[in-house]
Amino acid sequence: MSETAAASAEMHHTSTGLPNRKLLMWAFIGSECMLFGSLIITYLVYRGRSIVGPYPEELLNIPFITVTTFVLLMSSLTMVLALAAVQRNDMRQGKLWLLMTALLGLVFLSGQVYEFSHFVHEGLGLTTNLFGASFFLLTGTHGAHVFVGVIWLTTLFVLAVRGKLTSANAETVEITGLYWHFVDVVWIVLFTIIYLLV
Amino acid sequence: MENSVTEHDHASVKTYLVVAAVLGIITAVEVAIFYIDALRPVLVPLLLTLSAAKFTLVVSFFMHLKYDSKIFRGLFVGPLAVAVLIILAMLALFGVFGGGGGAA
C-alpha cells in the first residue's frame, strides 16, 4: 500500500516515535466509545418501557447468541495470528488468518441476520416498540461496523493474494486489527447488557 | 525521544491462544451463571465483572495495550472513562438505579 516506504524524510520525524496512523486509530476508538456509549444509554434508558410487546425475555435466545459471540471472540484470535504472521513476513499464514478473520466476521453477521429475521417473524420490527427500535439500532450499528471491518479485511486479503501486502505493511494490518478488536470488545459489552442482563 | 517504540515486550502466539481460551471459558461461565437461579441476586455485579475481565483481556493482549506506549493507553482510557461516567449519570437521571429518577 501507499504511504509507508514512499513517505518523505520530513514526515518521518515524530515527537513520540509512535506511528501517526496508530495514534489516529486509538483516538478514533476513543471517540467510538462515546458513540456506542450514547447508543447504550438509549437502550438502557428504554429497557422495560415498551408499552407493547414482544418483550426481550420472550425473544432473546442466549444459547444461539453465545455461539455467535464465541465466533467473534475467535475472530480476534485469528486477527492477532494474522498480524503475527505478517510481521514475520510469513504471507502464507498471513493470508490464511486474514481470510479466516473475515470469514468468522461473516459468520457472526449471518447469525445477526438470522436473529433479526427471526425477531421480525415473531412480530418485533424497528417500529413495533421501544425494544425493537433501540435493539435494532444498537446491534445494527455494531453490525454495520463489523461489515465495514469485513470489507477492510477482504481488501487486505486480496492485496496479499496479489503479492502487494508484506511485512512492510505490518502497521496497516496492526491498525486494521485495532479496529477489529474494538468491534469485538463492543460486542462483549452488548452481549452482557442486552442478552445476559435481560 | 525518537526511537522509544516499545516493541520489545511482545505477546507470543502461545499467549494469544491462552487468552483466547480464557475468553471462551469466561463466556461459558457467564452463560452458566445466567441459568443458575441461586445466583440471581448477584447476577448483575457478577456478569459485569466477568465481561469487564473479557474486555480488559482483549484490550490488553489482542490490542497490545499492555505492551505499548502509555500514550495509547491515555487515548483510550480517558474517553472510556468519560463515556462510562456519562452512562452512569444518565442511568441515575432516568431512575434506572431506582429512587432518584425525575428525568422522565
Next chain:
Amino acid sequence: MSVTEASHDTAGMTAVHEGTYSGGLWSWVTTVDHKRIGIMYAVFAFFFFLVGGLEALLIRIQLGSPESTLIDPDLYNQLFTMHGTTMVFLAVMPLSAAFFNFMVPLQIGARDVAFPRLNAFSLWVFVFGAFFLNSSFLFGGAPDAGWFGYANLTSTQYSPGVRIDFWVLGLQILGVSSIAAALNFIVTIINLRAPGMSLMRMPLFTWMTFVTSFLLILAFPAITVGLVLLMFDRTFGTAFFNPAAGGDVLLWQHLFWIFGHPEVYILLLPGLGIISEVIPTFSRKPLFGYPFVVYSGILIAFLGFGVWAHHMFAVGLGPIGNTVFSATTMLIAIPTGVKIFNWIATMWGGSLRLKTPLYFAVGFIAMFIIGGLSGVMHSSAAADLQQTDSYFVVAHIHYVLFGGVIFALFSGIYYWFPKITGKMLSERIGKAHFWLMLIAFNLTFFPQHYLGMHGMPRRTFTYQEGLGFEAMNLMSTIGSLVLGFSILIFLWNVLHSLRKGESAGPDPWGGATLEWAIASPPPHYNFRVEPAVHSRDPLWSEGGLDVDVNDPAAPEPHMPSPSLWPCILAFGLVVVAIGAVAKTLPVVLAGAGVVVVAIYGWAFQPLER
C-alpha cells in the same frame, strides 16, 4: 494541474519553488496545504458569519417595535433557528478551524498536519454541508425548531415537510468534518512537535487546540446518536421520542446537551488560547502562570462534560439532579477565573503596546467577565427557573459568545493577519472598528438582561405593547444595526489593507513563538530547516533560535502532493444527504457509490508522488 506544471529535479520528484504557489481554482480545490485550507475555512466562515448576522439583524428589526408584522412567525422561527445554527456551526467553529489550520503547524515547527488529505476532506465536507443546510431556504424553508431542535416539536407530526430533515442531515455532515479535523489535530500535536518542544513548552493556542480537539471527538458522538434517533423517528416511524409509545422527549434534551455544553467550550477554548498569546506578546512579558493556564483549560474541558443539565433546570430533574448540576456549574467558574487572573497578572508590570489585537483582548476580558457573571447567576437552579428561556439567557450567551469568543477571534485576526497575508491591517481603522463594535455590542445586548429580568421570553416573534419592553428592544435594535456597521468597517480594513497595507515582514509584533521566525506569508514548506526549541518562548530566549530556519543553502523540503479525492469523498457524502432529504433511494446509492470509490481511490493514492 499544479503537479504537472511544476518543474522536476533530477531525482524525479516534483519541486515547488519557494513561496510561490500554482494559482488557479484547481490548485485550491486539490490543495492539501494547511495554510490554504486555513484560508478557505476563514473565507467561508466569514461569509456565513455575515449570513448569520443578517439573520440576526432581521430578528432585531422585527423586535424593534411591539406587535410588528414585518416578519411572520414562521419566517421568524426559521431566522432564529438558522441564526443560532449558522453562528455556531458555520461561522465560529470554522473560524477557529481556520486558525487551527494555519497556525498550529507553524507554532509547533511542523511542515503540515499529520494527515494533509484528511485535513482537506474536513474543509470540503464543511463547505458542502454548509451550503446543503442553507439550501433549505430554497426547498420549502429553513429548519425552524431552534438550533437545539427539541423533541417532539421536531417530529413529523409537528414538523412536517423537510426542514428538520435538512437540519438533521446537515448537522451530521458537519459532525463528520469536525471529528475528522479533531482527530487530525490530536495526532499532529502529539506527534509533529519540533525537537525540544515538550507539551509544557507548547504555545497556549496549540494547547487549547489540543484540548478542544478532545472535546470535539467526545461530544459530537452524543449529538450524532441523538440525530440518528430523530432521523429514524422521522423516516422510519420509530418511537424514540414518541411519548405515546413510551418514548421520552427528555432523552433528546440530554443527548443534545451532553454534546451542547462541551460545544460551548469548543467555541470558547480556542479564543482563550488566542488571548493567551496576544496578551503576553503585547505586554512584552511571558504568560504569568503558564501551567495554571494550561491546567485550567484542561479542567474546564473535563468539567464541561459534567454540567450539561444546567440547560434543563426547568424540566423536573428532581432535587438531586438540580443540586448536582448547580454545583458542577458553579465549580466551572473557578478555572475560568484562574485564567482571567493570569492574564491580568501578565499585563501587570508589562510594557504594554497598545495595538488593536490587545484592545480586542482586553475588551474580551471585560465582556467575558460580564457574561461569566450572568452565567454564575444561571448556575443556581432556583434562580434559573425565572431566567431560563428568557432574554436574560440571550444576554448571557451573547456576552460570552460575541463579547467573548468573537472579540477573541478578532484579536486573533488582527494578530495573525500579517503572518497570513504579509500585510498589516490599519491600526487607525482597527481601533475605530474596536470602539464602535464595543459600544454597539453593549448597546445591543446589555438591555437584554433587563428584558429577561422583566419576563420577556426568548424565541417569540413579537411582544405586546404596554409590557414595558419597548424602550430596551428599540435600544437593542439600534445597537445591532451599528454592530452590523462596525463589521463593515472591519471588512473595509481587510480590503484596504490587502491592497495598500504596510508590508509586515516576518515578525511585526516581536512575538515569542515559532510562527514569527518565518516569512509572511510563509513559504510552502513553512520551515526550510526544522527548528529545535529549549523554552516556552523560543524567539525571546537568549540568542533566539539556534538554527536559521530559512537557510537557503538547505535542501528544499519535499511536500505532499495535491489530491482531488478528499473533495470527491466530501461530495459523495453530500449526495447521500441530498438523496436522503429528497427520499430518493437511487441518489442515496449513487452517493454511497461515490463514497466507496473515493475511499479506495484515496487509500491507494500515495501521499507524495
